[in-house]
Amino acid sequence: MLGKKRTRVSGEVPVASTADIAFLLLIFFLTSTNFPKDNGLAIVLPESSETVEVSQKNILHLVIQPNGVVEVKRGESPQVQPMRAQEIEGLWRQEIAANPNLIAAVKTHPDAPYKFMIDVLDALHSASAERISLQVLEI
Amino acid sequence: MAMKGGFEKKSKAAADIPGSSLADIAFLLLIFFMVTTAFPRDRDRPITWAEAEAAKKIDEKAKNILNLWMQQDGTIFINDQRYEMPEVSQVVAPLYAQSNRALVVSIRGDRETPYRLMDQLQSELVSAGVVRVVFATRLEQRMQRERR
Numbered sequence: 001m002l003g004k005k006r007t008r009v010s011g012e013v014p015v016a017s018t019a020d021i022a023f024l025l026l027i028f029f030l031t032s033t034n035f036p037k038d039n040g041l042a043i044v045l046p047e048s049s050e051t052v053e054v055s056q057k058n059i060l061h062l063v064i065q066p067n068g069v070v071e072v073k074r075g076e077s078p079q080v081q082p083m084r085a086q087e088i089e090g091l092w093r094q095e096i097a098a099n100p101n102l103i104a105a106v107k108t109h110p111d112a113p114y115k116f117m118i119d120v121l122d123a124l125h126s127a128s129a130e131r132i133s134l135q136v137l138e139i
Numbered sequence: 140m141a142m143k144g145g146f147e148k149k150s151k152a153a154a155d156i157p158g159s160s161l162a163d164i165a166f167l168l169l170i171f172f173m174v175t176t177a178f179p180r181d182r183d184r185p186i187t188w189a190e191a192e193a194a195k196k197i198d199e200k201a202k203n204i205l206n207l208w209m210q211q212d213g214t215i216f217i218n219d220q221r222y223e224m225p226e227v228s229q230v231v232a233p234l235y236a237q238s239n240r241a242l243v244v245s246i247r248g249d250r251e252t253p254y255r256l257m258d259q260l261q262s263e264l265v266s267a268g269v270v271r272v273v274f275a276t277r278l279e280q281r282m283q284r285e286r287r
Contacts, residue, residue, distance in 0.1 A: 038275060039277065040245060042195065048265050115251065
């Protein structure tokens, strides 16, 4: 019987390795698929008809200059305090503790690169600021 | 083998776990992953990403995110097609309506883009009725360490 078996040639394609092939493909797709990780700073833009009057004392003006310097101005006071974007986080925490109704008005110079606005927005998000207004600086 | 051991086999209980369904399981998983993997619809534009430490994952289904690319020179690409600034609201508005107002626009701007263009873009989006906007950024690594 054994001798007979050895001489016989199988007429079928071997299917025993199908599972291995399938697993190989599976592992290949699992490892090669990279899910796009979208990160970003989410904001909600105001509706086009939405304009809200805000008292000046509740506004913290953050003017971003083309060189990246942020000029901080509180409400109506003419006093301007130049700052770096990284320092805004600490400032905002202090200010919001003093006045919970505070709104950050980010005014970016039209020629300032986008990244400086992102830096400031980033700092505000880090300080969990919720009321942010994005504007372009009128010259 | 089939003709000789026919009687013997029937009475014998299988000693090992049946492995014949292994392929079916594997194919099932394979098909599941192939079907559920969502490939990005548009190709990436060459931009230098802005970085932010507070960047959060966009909590929205991939099909509800519209990527809006803005290169340094102000060229705008939506779904691999180039548009001029005044066209943006006309392009985005129907897409927004299609998505049952669930659309989130992910602005992928080059970090050196003058802010003037970004402001124009925002007003275009507002006039299209889109209010949920994400400024797509890369996560800032240095700060990631500090946060934890």
